[in-house]
Amino acid sequence: MAFCGVCGEKAGIGKTVCNSCQQQLAAEREVELANRRAEEREAFEAHVTEALQAWASSASTLIGAGSAPTVYKSVYVTIDSVVTGSPVADFDMSLVQAAGLQGWKVEGIIPRTEGIGLTNVSYGSSSGETWGAGIGGNVVRAYVIMSRKMTGTGDESDEIAFDLARELLEAGYDI
């Protein structure tokens, strides 16, 4: 019979720690781990706050120098591309128009393409559907990249930029 290395009571065959001490140790480890996680979380939040302040200060320097930081976003628009004879969607740029009225400017467009597999259907002795050919690279929708400059007046542009900066820093990006 082995004895517990912690409390000295009987520990059971082949054991160096008794069951109750083992549970106690596991609970302590759990608390330690939770504390460490909380500490890491706190340190990360402090880092984000500090980096956000540093960014805000460099942003205001840039605005002063005439090269204001830019906020980008993308708007997803549908296009009336015709694929295999029928349009996939209606052309709709309402989101771009709405953003334009809020001061956003179009910077570029990234098409979203779709490949469509064609099949052959045959009837008769060997009925069924078999893959024939595929067509790829049809533009079916587009991401419109839009931008808006910071003004340094604390207006909506600045608020959007600030929120985005915090979001990026929290996601681990350097700005």
Ligand SMILES: [Zn+2]
């Ligand atoms: Zn024990």
